[in-house]
Amino acid sequence: MRKFIIIFGSILGVLFIGVVGYGFYLYNSVTKTVEQIHEPLERPISDKRDKEVNMDDQEPLSILLTGVDSTGDTHSGRxxxxxxxxxxxxxxxxxxxxxxxxxxxxxxxxxxxxxxxxAYAFGGIQMTIDTVENFLNIPIDHYASINMEGFKGLVDALGGVTVDNAFTFEQGGFTFPEGENFMNGEEALAFARMRYEDPRGDFGRNDRQRQVVDAVIQEGAQFSSITKVGSILEAVGGSVRTDLDLNSIWSIQSNYKEARHTVEQMEIKGNNATINGIYYLQVPDEEVVRVSQELREHLELEHSTTASSQ
Structure with missing residues (x-):
C-alpha cells in the first residue's frame, strides 16, 4: 500500500510539474506575442470621452477592427x-x-x-480612428488591425470557421453553397471579399465580413481552441497590431466575454455618387445620426444630434 502511494504521488508530481511547465510556457508565449503586436496610440484616450474606460467596472467600450489589404507581416495599404x-x-x-x-x-x-x-493609407490607424470618430461621433477606445494575408493564417490556426451563407456563389476558385459552410482560411477570405456577384454589392460584402469576424470570435472563445494556442499565437503575432496590452486583454477576457453571445449586426446606408469621376457612397446626415445614436446608447453615452460633414 505504501509503495502504491509513493508511485501514485510520483505520478501526480510529474503531472503537476508538466501542467505548471506548460502553463509557464503558455504565459511566456502569450506575453511575447502581446509584446510583438502591441502598438499604442499616440493619444491615451479618445477626446470624445471625459475619462478612460474602467474595464474592471465593466464599462461599455468600443473597438475598431481594420483589415488591411497587405501581405506578410506588413501593415501598410488601404x-x-x-x-x-x-x-x-x-x-x-x-x-x-x-x-x-x-x-x-x-x-x-x-x-x-x-x-x-x-485614411489608413495616408495616416495609418491613427488617422483611421480620428476619421471614424469624427464620422460617427463616438469614441474609439481601442483598435485591432490585421493584414488580410494573416487573417487566413488565423482562421487556419483555429481549425476553420463555420458561416451560414445566404445564397450560392463562386469566388476565388471556390463554390459556396447556400446554407452552412465550413471554411479554411483561404476560403473564408474569398467568402468575405466577394461583392460583384452580390446584388447588394458592398453591403452584402460587409455582411459576410461581419459573419466571418463573428465566427472567428466565437471559435476563438471555445475551450477546444486552448489546444491550438501555439499556432494561434504564431498567426496573431505576425498579422495583428493593437493598442491593447496584456493587462487590458486579460480584463476584456474576464469582464466582457459573456457579451459575445449576443451579437447584433448593424448596417449604415447611403447613396451612390460620382464626384469628379470617382465613385463614392454618400451617407445622408440623418442616417449618420441614426447609427451614431444607436451606438452611443449602447456605450451609455448621451445622445447627440450632430453629424459629420459629408
Missing amino acids: SDTIIVLTVNPKEESVKMLSIPRDTRTELIGRGEQDKINH
Whole structure:
C-alpha cells in the first residue's frame, strides 16, 4: 500500500510539474506575442470621452477592427475592412457596424473629403480612428488591425470557421453553397471579399465580413481552441497590431466575454455618387445620426444630434 502511494504521488508530481511547465510556457508565449503586436496610440484616450474606460467596472467600450489589404507581416495599404464593435457587458451584447470602404467623409488630418478607407493609407490607424470618430461621433477606445494575408493564417490556426451563407456563389476558385459552410482560411477570405456577384454589392460584402469576424470570435472563445494556442499565437503575432496590452486583454477576457453571445449586426446606408469621376457612397446626415445614436446608447453615452460633414 505504501509503495502504491509513493508511485501514485510520483505520478501526480510529474503531472503537476508538466501542467505548471506548460502553463509557464503558455504565459511566456502569450506575453511575447502581446509584446510583438502591441502598438499604442499616440493619444491615451479618445477626446470624445471625459475619462478612460474602467474595464474592471465593466464599462461599455468600443473597438475598431481594420483589415488591411497587405501581405506578410506588413501593415501598410488601404483598410479593406472597417468594423466598429461596441461592447456592453452589463447587457451582455455586442453591436457590430461595418463602414463601407467607399464612404465619403472628411479625413481628419488632411482636411479633405475622400473615401474613408484612404485614411489608413495616408495616416495609418491613427488617422483611421480620428476619421471614424469624427464620422460617427463616438469614441474609439481601442483598435485591432490585421493584414488580410494573416487573417487566413488565423482562421487556419483555429481549425476553420463555420458561416451560414445566404445564397450560392463562386469566388476565388471556390463554390459556396447556400446554407452552412465550413471554411479554411483561404476560403473564408474569398467568402468575405466577394461583392460583384452580390446584388447588394458592398453591403452584402460587409455582411459576410461581419459573419466571418463573428465566427472567428466565437471559435476563438471555445475551450477546444486552448489546444491550438501555439499556432494561434504564431498567426496573431505576425498579422495583428493593437493598442491593447496584456493587462487590458486579460480584463476584456474576464469582464466582457459573456457579451459575445449576443451579437447584433448593424448596417449604415447611403447613396451612390460620382464626384469628379470617382465613385463614392454618400451617407445622408440623418442616417449618420441614426447609427451614431444607436451606438452611443449602447456605450451609455448621451445622445447627440450632430453629424459629420459629408
